[in-house]
Amino acid sequence: MNIVVLGPPGVGKGTYAGVLSKKYDIPTISVGDLFRRAIKNQTELGKKIKSYVSSGNLVPDETVIELVKSRLEEDDCKNGFILDGYPRTVPQAQAMMKFKKIDVALNFIAPDEVIMERIGGRRTCNKCGAIYHTKNVPPTIEGICDQCSGRLVQRADEKPEVIKNRLEVYREKTQPVADYLRKKGLIADIDANYPIEEIEKIISQCKKHLQNIK
Ligand SMILES: [Zn+2]
Structure with a gap:
């Protein structure tokens, strides 16, 4: 089965994909x-991508398409x-x-406030990189890493005003993609507005x- 996952940053796509992949x-x-x-x-494509990324530009469609197409042709993707x-x-x-027949695009949906809280509550240890959440996965002592006693900090791209902007950019950019796939009859909307303990409801x-x- 050939699956695409769609959804805003912080909706938990990566987590759900991991479960389904297993x-x-x-x-x-x-x-x-x-x-x-x-x-x-440092492949030819890699050098091109690096030059775009390091100058702060978006990688052009043709480059992304080439990279994804060749990856999906590899052996491990033959069953999906x-x-x-x-x-x-x-x-x-x-x-x-x-270049590939897509069976379904799982479109994970959660309200902005929920995403803001999920990402906005994240704290990262500045020493070992462990990730906490002020509400869902709090450290024993506020602001201190349980594992290494490092200081817990909020990443710059996880501050509320930045998340808000990331969500706006996401909507503006990907709405046309979702509309396009919906017209093709490929979109399956998934309500992802559940806490992580209830992930089975999403799966x-x-x-x-x-x-x-198949
Ligand atoms: Zn730590």
């Missing part, structure tokens, strides 16, 4: 990871995959329809959409 024994392909790996391995971080634009979605909605796909 359950159906298909790899999760994260475009962010593909970028990082190509840059690290879960694609995270692609398509981000309508041309990317159109290209995808040509079971996905399973329902996936049960008829």
